[in-house]
Amino acid sequence: MSTAFDDVLAANEDYVRDFGLAGLEPVAARGLALVTCMDSRIEPLDMLGLKPGDAKILRNAGARVTDDTLRTLVLAVYLLGVNRVMVLPHTRCKMASVSGDAEVHDIIATQYGVDTRSLEFHTDNDQIGALRHDLERIRHHPLLPADLAVMGALYDVDTGRVTPVRE
Template identity: 85%
Template sequence: MSNAFDDLFAANADYVRDFGLAGLEPVAARGLALVTCMDSRIEPLGTLGLKPGDAKILRNAGARVTDDTLRTLVLATYLLGVDRVLVMPHTRCKMASVSSDDEVHDGIARTYGVDTRSLEFNTTPDQRAALRHDLERIRHHPLLPADLPVSGAVYDVDSGRVTPFEE
């Protein structure tokens, strides 16, 4: 019987043959933490001219600054060389195309029969307001340095352009 992951393990065998990241330090060489969406149309390193080891990449649905994102930023700031944070949601995001978490919960229940109401999806129809809110969560978190540079930008999935967020 074929394993659902055989293709990935075979690809890894090819990757190992040319592996060049041995000895890479665990710190963010360029001091960046990037919070972005899990959307597979985003290639965070190439998008920002980075290479492996340059940044800590935090990905989740909608590029939202959740409690877990904040926990990770605290660790990255004090232990992994992060000295600046960029939050980068994107255009045509599914989490910004619905009016509420209830809409997502109802759709999943209707289509798959699964009750997801124990989860918060942090959907928002106003992506700019959500980004502004998320930037403020980082800027005012009591465990992060008060002078930590924090900025936002929006990635366009159709052009690859990153546009700085004007607050």
């Protein structure tokens, strides 16, 4: 019986044959949590010179610091060895190219007939402004340490360059 997932399950069989990550500790060996976008053009480990086990990687649409992201960062800081956080959106992001959530809701309703108004997508066409806002959410979260190192940067999907954002 064929399924929509045969390709990835077959690839996993190849992966298992050469699997070399057994025994890795669950902590972030380099103390880093990276919040980035789910975009498949982003290779978080390679672009930052990391290897498996070095960082906790949180991905969502637009690399936004949502309530769930903050919950995960609290766990990462206190239970998983994280002592610094980088928030890293990217150029040519769909979530930054629309005028707001209303536009996304309209597109989905028009093209697919699905009413998504019960969801908040956290779109913002002022990508750097949204990034600065998200950095402040981390810095001022009452459950995160005041001395937690936090930075924002922008990843260029056309060059691979990570550019720190001045605050």
